[in-house]
Amino acid sequence: MIHVDTDAPLLSDRDGSVIRDEAWGIYYKPDFNFGGVQGGAMPYEVMTPADDVAIDPYGPESPEFIVGEDFAHMWTSALAHCQERFSGKGVTFKDEPSGGLGCFTPDSFPVFDRFRENVHVIADSNHGYKMIGVGHLVAEEIMGNQQALLEPFRFSRYPEGKLHPVSNSPYPWS
Numbered sequence: 001m002i003h004v005d006t007d008a009p010l011l012s013d014r015d016g017s018v019i020r021d022e023a024w025g026i027y028y029k030p031d032f033n034f035g036g037v038q039g040g041a042m043p044y045e046v047m048t049p050a051d052d053v054a055i056d057p058y059g060p061e062s063p064e065f066i067v068g069e070d071f072a073h074m075w076t077s078a079l080a081h082c083q084e085r086f087s088g089k090g091v092t093f094k095d096e097p098s099g100g101l102g103c104f105t106p107d108s109f110p111v112f113d114r115f116r117e118n119v120h121v122i123a124d125s126n127h128g129y130k131m132i133g134v135g136h137l138v139a140e141e142i143m144g145n146q147q148a149l150l151e152p153f154r155f156s157r158y159p160e161g162k163l164h165p166v167s168n169s170p171y172p173w174s
Contacts, residue, residue: 001027001028001029002027002029002082003027004025004027004078004082005023005024005025006023007022007023009021010024010074010077011081012073012077013076013079013080013081013087013088013090014073014090019073019074020074023043024074024078025041026040026041026075026079027039027040027041034094036092039075039079040075040102041071041075041078044071053101055101058101059098059099059100060097062099062100065099065100066097066098067097067099071099072093072095075093076093077090103123105123106158106163107157107166108167109152109163110123110124110131110153111123111153111155112134112150112153113150113153113154113155114141115155120138120141122134122135137149137150138150
């Protein structure tokens, strides 16, 4: 997984025009399921009022939050910006419905906690790739073995004011 945040102007890999002259970010990784590259980009401004955002259905079934031509242009240009081997490869972008709306907790850190009897929450705050080892810890807790490593990620941190430190990154998505 490669994650790049920058304030360098993002220029079109097609025609050299300026796509974005403010902060932007991209992540990408090999996708061995189809022999290509998969990833996403920020920022994406949601214009719908928060109370009206339909979070279901998620992913390709969502008519509102699937990628379009503007994303393809930005993302393939960002790939070319990050690595020269992607220059001129925008035409290979797989044009099919994909995407989704990322969700964040108030402090942008995940929540791992018992929510109700027989309900344990793993809410990743849009950092899924960083959560590989959490499943084992949560399984231990479900079996009755409290895990000290999960304590900073409880729901109780919100009413107790024990939020995680604010990132030093100038980008709100980092």
